[in-house]
Amino acid sequence: MKQTHKNIRPLIVSLSVLLFLSLTGCWSSHEIEEQSLGIGMAFDKGKKSFIEKELNEQGEGYLRKDLITSTYQLITPQVASSTTKQAGPQQKSYLNVSETGDSILQMTRELSLRSEQPLTAHHMKVIVISDKLAKSHGLEKLLDLNFRDNDFRPSCIVLISNGRASNTLETKKAGEIPAFRLVGIVENAFRTTRILPPMSLIKVESKLNSESSFLLQNVLSVKGEVKFAGAAVIKGKTHKMAGTLNEEELEGVTWITGKGKGGVVKSFDKETGQLIVYEIESMKSIIIPRVKGDSISFDVNIESVGRLSENWVVPGDTFKNEFLKEAEKSSEKEVKRLVGNVLEKMQKEYKADVAGFGNRLRIEHPKVWNKVKKDWDQTFSETSINYDVKLTINDYGTSGGSK
Structure with missing residues (x-):
C-alpha cells in the first residue's frame, strides 16, 4: 500500500507543474x-x-x-x-x-x-x-x-x-x-x-x-x-x-402590451379644462382572444395604479373621493384615446400586429393560430378589438384641500 502512494506522488507533482505552466498566460492573447x-x-x-x-x-x-x-x-x-x-x-x-x-x-x-x-x-x-x-x-x-x-x-x-x-x-x-x-x-x-x-x-x-x-x-x-x-x-x-x-402612438402600444415601467398621463378636467397629471406606478394588460367559428376578436383589459402628481384644477380638493374619481375618469379617457388611435394606425394604415395579439392567439388557441399565421397581419387588420381601461389613484402626495 505504501509502495502505491510512492508511485502516485511523482505523477501528481508532474501534473501540478503542467497545470501551473498553462496558467501563466493566454497563448492567443493580444495586448x-x-x-x-x-x-x-x-x-x-x-x-x-x-x-x-x-x-x-x-x-x-x-x-x-x-x-x-x-x-x-x-x-x-x-x-x-x-x-x-x-x-x-x-x-x-x-x-x-x-x-x-x-x-x-x-x-x-x-x-x-x-x-x-x-x-x-x-x-x-x-x-x-x-x-x-x-x-x-x-x-x-x-x-x-x-x-x-x-x-x-x-x-x-x-x-x-x-x-x-x-x-x-x-x-x-x-x-x-x-x-x-x-x-x-x-x-x-x-x-x-x-x-x-x-x-x-x-x-x-x-x-x-x-x-x-x-x-x-x-x-x-x-x-x-x-x-x-x-x-x-x-x-x-x-x-x-x-x-x-409617433411618440403618442408608441404610448398607446405600451398601454396595450402592459410593458411600461413608469411614465405620466396628461389629461384635462371635464368641467374646468385644467391640467391633471397621473403618474404611473404600475401597469398591466391582458389580451384575451375570442374565437367563434371562423371569427376572431380580442378583448384588452388594461389596469394601472398610480398617483396624482400634478393638479391645476381650481377649486380641486384632492382629499375628496369625488375629485379623485373624476381625475381617474379623465386619465382613463386619455389612455383610451391613445389606445384607439394606435389600433387604428396598426390595423388600417400598416396592417401590422406589433403589439402581440397574434402571440396571445398562438398560446391560447394553437390550432386556430396554425390556420391563420401565414397571413396573420392581414387577418389582424380585420379583427374586432375591444378595450377597457381602469386607473386607480392611490396617492396624491402631501398637498390637498380646496385651492
Whole structure:
C-alpha cells in the first residue's frame, strides 16, 4: 500500500507543474494597446468618403456597388489616454471611422488598410440603421453578419434612426461617448411610456425568423443632440420598415402590451379644462382572444395604479373621493384615446400586429393560430378589438384641500 502512494506522488507533482505552466498566460492573447474596441455601428445609404473618392480617381480599390456606408465607433488606448491628459471642450472620447461598400464583412476588413489596430466587436453596444436603408433593405440582410459572428454579443441593441444613422454616433459634449449615451437612454424606460423595451440582436433575429411584425425604437439626431422619438414598424413578411409610430402612438402600444415601467398621463378636467397629471406606478394588460367559428376578436383589459402628481384644477380638493374619481375618469379617457388611435394606425394604415395579439392567439388557441399565421397581419387588420381601461389613484402626495 505504501509502495502505491510512492508511485502516485511523482505523477501528481508532474501534473501540478503542467497545470501551473498553462496558467501563466493566454497563448492567443493580444495586448490591449494593439486593439480598437468597437462599441457602436451605424448603417446608412452609400456615401463615399474623401479617401474613397481619391482611390476611385486613381482607379484603385475593389469592385463594389456602394450600397451601404458603415460607421464604426471605436475606443482606442490612444484616444482614452489623450482624453484623460488633454480634456477640453473639443476633446472627443471616441473615434468614428466610415467605409462604403456592399459587404459588411469586407468593409470591416478594409479598416485594416487604414489602421494598425484591428477592430474587435466583443464590446459592441448598439447598432443604428437609417430609416432609408431599413425601407429599402431587409433587416435579415443588413444584420446577417452580426447574427453569424460570435464576436457580436446577442445583447447588442438595435435602433432605427430618423435621418443618417452615423449622426447618432456624434456628440458635442466633451467626454461623452455616443454609443453609451444611446444605451443609457434605453434604460430610462422606468420614467416614460415612450421608450420600448430594448430590442437586442437575439430578439430581432427571433422576430425575423418567425416573420412577426415588430417595433424598433426610433432615434432622432440633430447637431450632436439625440432624442428617442417614436418607433419604426418592421413588417413580418418583408423584414423592411413600413413606416413609423409617433411618440403618442408608441404610448398607446405600451398601454396595450402592459410593458411600461413608469411614465405620466396628461389629461384635462371635464368641467374646468385644467391640467391633471397621473403618474404611473404600475401597469398591466391582458389580451384575451375570442374565437367563434371562423371569427376572431380580442378583448384588452388594461389596469394601472398610480398617483396624482400634478393638479391645476381650481377649486380641486384632492382629499375628496369625488375629485379623485373624476381625475381617474379623465386619465382613463386619455389612455383610451391613445389606445384607439394606435389600433387604428396598426390595423388600417400598416396592417401590422406589433403589439402581440397574434402571440396571445398562438398560446391560447394553437390550432386556430396554425390556420391563420401565414397571413396573420392581414387577418389582424380585420379583427374586432375591444378595450377597457381602469386607473386607480392611490396617492396624491402631501398637498390637498380646496385651492
